[in-house]
Amino acid sequence: MKLYTTCSSCYKNIKLKQKATTKFEFQRNFGEEIELNCNHCGTSNTKHVNRIFAKSEWFWVLISFGISVLLSILLFFIIGGIGIVFISVPVLITFGQQKSINAFNRSMIPRRQK
Numbered sequence: 837m838k839l840y841t842t843c844s845s846c847y848k849n850i851k852l853k854q855k856a857t858t859k860f861e862f863q864r865n866f867g868e869e870i871e872l873n874c875n876h877c878g879t880s881n882t883k884h885v886n887r888i889f890a891k892s893e894w895f896w897v898l899i900s901f902g903i904s905v906l907l908s909i910l911l912f913f914i915i916g917g918i919g920i921v922f923i924s925v926p927v928l929i930t931f932g933q934q935k936s937i938n939a940f941n942r943s944m945i946p947r948r949q950k
């Protein structure tokens with residue numbers, strides 16, 4: 837999964853280099869607010885952790901899915917029916933990722949009182 841935020845000037849999505857599986861982890865590692873430059877309009881944005889959202893990387897999901905389908909078919913011919921079991925691996929990974937994406941987007945960091 838990839839982390840994004842929206843540029844406050846041009847409203848395009850900015851991809852974050854930082855990685856975290858939860859907002860709490862993000863806050864712990866990178867602080868409550870991060871500063872980043874929009875790659876579309878160059879505006880410098882200061883974003884609160886709660887403004888960050890997660891999306892899956894469909895490109896890689898599809899690629900890994902395609903590869904394991906091919907592998908399963910191959911294994912089906914080599915070792916028989918049990919080879920089909922391998923097809924469930926990417927499905928489970930995709931579902932697992934989707935679950936953590938939903939958890940990430942639903943959770944909110946309580947804002948500090950100023």
Ligand SMILES: [Zn+2]
Binds near residue numbers: 848877879
């Ligand atoms: Zn922008």
